[in-house]
Every structure is written in C-alpha cells, then in structure tokens.
Amino acid sequence: EVQLVESGGHLVQPGGSLRLSCTDSTFSVNNNYVTWVRQAPGKGLEWVSIIYLGITTYSADSVKGRFTVSRDKSKSTVFLQMNSLKAEDTAVYYCARDMDLHYDSSIGRYNYAMDVWGRGTAVTVSS
Amino acid sequence: DIQMAQSPSSLSASVGDRVTITCRASQNIRNFLNWYQQKPGEAPKLLIYAASSLQSGVPSRFSGSGSGTDFTLTISSLQPEDFATYFCQQSYSRPSYTFGQGTKLEIK
Numbered sequence: 001e002v003q004l005v006e007s008g009g010h011l012v013q014p015g016g017s018l019r020l021s022c023t024d025s026t027f028s029v030n031n032n033y034v035t036w037v038r039q040a041p042g043k044g045l046e047w048v049s050i051i052y053l054g055i056t057t058y059s060a061d062s063v064k065g066r067f068t069v070s071r072d073k074s075k076s077t078v079f080l081q082m083n084s085l086k087a088e089d090t091a092v093y094y095c096a097r098d099m100d101l102h103y104d105s106s107i108g109r110y111n112y113a114m115d116v117w118g119r120g121t122a123v124t125v126s127s
Numbered sequence: 128d129i130q131m132a133q134s135p136s137s138l139s140a141s142v143g144d145r146v147t148i149t150c151r152a153s154q155n156i157r158n159f160l161n162w163y164q165q166k167p168g169e170a171p172k173l174l175i176y177a178a179s180s181l182q183s184g185v186p187s188r189f190s191g192s193g194s195g196t197d198f199t200l201t202i203s204s205l206q207p208e209d210f211a212t213y214f215c216q217q218s219y220s221r222p223s224y225t226f227g228q229g230t231k232l233e234i235k
Contacts, residue, residue: 035224037171045163045171045214047224058222094170102177104157111177112218113161117170 002028002116004095009121012085020080020121022095027076028116033098034078035114036069038091038123046091050098051078063089085125092120129153129220133213133227139235144205148230150198150215159219162191162200165229166211174213175200210234 008020022034036048049059049069057069068081078095096114103110130153140146150160158178163171173182175191178198188203202209215227 035222044229045216045226047226050222060223096170101182102180104159104177107157111159112221113173113176113182113216114163114171115173115176115182117172119170 002026002097004029004097004116004118006093006095006118006121009093009123011124011126013127014086014125016085016125017081017083018085018123020082020093020095020123022078022080022118024076028097029071029076029078030073033112034069034071035096035098036080037094037096037114038089039094039120040088040091043091048093049080082123085123087125090123090125092122094118094120128223129156129217129225131215131217131225131227133215133230135230136228137231137233139233140205141235142205142207146202146205146232148200148213148215148232150193150200150227152196152198152217152219155195156217156219158194159217159221160191160193160198161216161218162189163214163216164209164211165214171214205232207234 004024035050051057051069066084070079095118097116099115100110132151134149160178162175165171174185179191190201212229212231214229
C-alpha cells in the first residue's frame, strides 16, 4: 500500500531556508507524479509544486523562483527546497500522488487527481 | 488562472439529511473536477474524480455531477463521520491546479 510520509517542517526565520522530504517505502514516488499542496492555518488548500516522471517541474507563481522540487530515486524521496521564506509561507505542507484516473477520449487527455496524501509537515516562518 | 467558487461556505445539517454542495469554475473545465473531504488534523481524502466517478472505497452515498462550469457534490444520507470540510479542485489547467475555498459541513 502506498503511504507517503512528509518530514522536515519546523520553525524558521523570515528569509531562511528549509528542505521538506516526501518518502514512500513502496518506491511509488519514483514512478509517479508528485505534488506539493499547502494549507495555511485555518485556510484552504493551495497547490505549490509538481514534479513529473522525469525532472520536469512546475511551481505556483507565489513560490516561483524561491521553491524547487526535485527527486532522489535512490532514496525514493521527493524534496521541496524552500528558500527566501516569508511569513505567508507558514502552512502545513502535504505531498500527494497525482494519478491519471480517467481518460477523456473526446479530447485525448487524462484527468488527474491526488489520490494518496501524506499526513503533512508544519512549517512556521516567524522571527 | 481558473478560479473555483464553492457554495455555501458553511452548512449545518442533521444525520440522515440529503446535502448538496456547489462548485463553479470561472471557465469551461469539461469534467476535470475532483472533490476532497478533509477532517480536522487530517490530510484531504479524494472522494470523486472526473466530476462523477467515485474513488475506490468511498461510500456510495457520495455522488458528483456536472460539467463545463457548474458541479455538485451530493451526500444522500448524512452519516456522523461525514461532518468535515469539502473542497473542489480543477485539474483542467494541469499542472496549475486550483481549489475551491471549502465548505464546512457541521452538525445541526
């Protein structure tokens, strides 16, 4: 059974850096798209970044240029490197498997959804 | 960016009630719409994908419908474990996903 586990979150000062990890002992992170989603205290969900099967990555405008997602296949781990942290980055960060669950043949596209989530790791940016 | 608007933002209901939550996209997203349930202190859980397909293991009292810009999540008969917050999410503009602001379902 796929089980994602995040780690690395803690208190950091504004302008600081942090690296979050997302690990799965079944090695599914090596063969699947993995997204990072965050949730600020008492707020909704915000998509942060995604890493495709190879090394292609995308990030939300709010973190572009500051956050980088990468993968270490030997460790079956996806990382989220967060630099130049701001108070508004304070949130619980979740990693999730992004899965192609449905094929729309009329337009030749897959419909993706986040079907497996980790329990999250909390990041607090404060002086 | 595609904006997602959920309504209502909160809802009070009783066990056994039929409940409907609405999600509206700012542009046509076909059926690229997913629904998640989140309980306090827990990660979100996928309920419905592709607007109307029930995720494996999810009770059949949950159903989804809609296409284009208007979507609904229906719980046919509320159970105590269904009181949670529900989010819609569009995957049409993948990789740039957006979520609705959430609907908190509370016990009346």
